[in-house]
Amino acid sequence: MGLSDDVLRGIYSHRFDNPSAIQQRAMVPIVRGQDVIAQVQSGMGKISTFALASCQIVDTSRKDVQVLILSPTRDLASQTERVVLAIGSYRNVLAHACVGGKSMGEDIRKLEHGVNVVSGTPGRVLDMIKRRTLCTRAIKLLVLDEADEMLSRGFKDQIYDVYRFLPPELQVVLVSATFPTEILEMTGRFMTDPIRIVVKRDELMLEVSYVCRAGGVAC
Numbered sequence: 269m270g271l272s273d274d275v276l277r278g279i280y281s282h283r284f285d286n287p288s289a290i291q292q293r294a295m296v297p298i299v300r301g302q303d304v305i306a307q308v309q310s311g312m313g314k315i316s317t318f319a320l321a322s323c324q325i326v327d328t329s330r331k332d333v334q335v336l337i338l339s340p341t342r343d344l345a346s347q348t349e350r351v352v353l354a355i356g357s358y359r360n361v362l363a364h365a366c367v368g369g370k371s372m373g374e375d376i377r378k379l380e381h382g383v384n385v386v387s388g389t390p391g392r393v394l395d396m397i398k399r400r401t402l403c404t405r406a407i408k409l410l411v412l413d414e415a416d417e418m419l420s421r422g423f424k425d426q427i428y429d430v431y432r433f434l435p436p437e438l439q440v441v442l443v444s445a446t447f448p449t450e451i452l453e454m455t456g457r458f459m460t461d462p463i464r465i466v467v468k469r470d471e472l473m474l475e476v477s478y479v480c481r482a483g484g485v486a487c
């Protein structure tokens with residue numbers, strides 16, 4: 269996959285020996301900078317996929333925000349932050365979870381100090397952008413995790429508002445279990461020639477037994 273040694277060290281120290289189905293298919297296109305639509309359920313290693321790719325693509329010699337990951341819940345956004353920090357530990361990737369319900373002062377302090385990857389919920393992220401605390405100028409990758417769930421929780425307008433603040437030459441990765449019309453509209457609006465990856469249910473079963481053998485917690 270052409271991953272750097274320090275990202276590989278992060279992966280192995282996270283006890284991943286082999287890539288899961290989604291990781292096998294999505295990692296290389298994401299790292300190459302292509303837009304990717306992935307139809308995949310939870311528990312198949314999707315967070316790890318974009319966390320890994322983010323760790324590979326950020327330039328850690330700079331302290332600006334280069335990857336923005338939006339998730340539907342605070343828990344998911346915080347989980348993503350933890351995976352990025354764990355896998356990116358050998359590259360010194362700086363990540364921060366910008367989620368509602370946490371102190372704004374902490375967000376401001378972390379963002380001003382310098383962060384490479386922001387993982388957040390749409391409302392708080394938009395708030396930080398509007399306050400000019402979260403600078404979007406260097407963002408090159410936007411990940412929309414569980415996009416269908418974000419829409420069903422009423423985040424559509426906030427996602428479109430966040431998108432308006434991002435640079436035009438943006439790479440977008442959208443992950444969703446289902447593809448209702450609103451998601452298709454979003455892919456049409458935000459993405460250019462995206463690669464579509466579908467991980468089927470039977471692969472999910474293989475995946476679960478594989479994760480069990482690998483000592484993961486998905487089972």
Ligand SMILES: Nc1ncnc2c1ncn2[C@@H]1O[C@H](COP(=O)(O)OP(=O)(O)OP(=O)(O)O)[C@@H](O)[C@H]1O
Nearest residue numbers: 284286287288310311312313314315316482484485
């Ligand atoms: N390549 C891998 N090898 C071993 N374990 C893995 C691998 N990829 C992911 N896992 C483990 O599988 C579990 C699910 O992974 P991850 O959180 O990335 O997936 P997810 O699809 O986002 O699921 P969820 O929404 O349930 O967190 C985690 O415990 C993770 O550590």
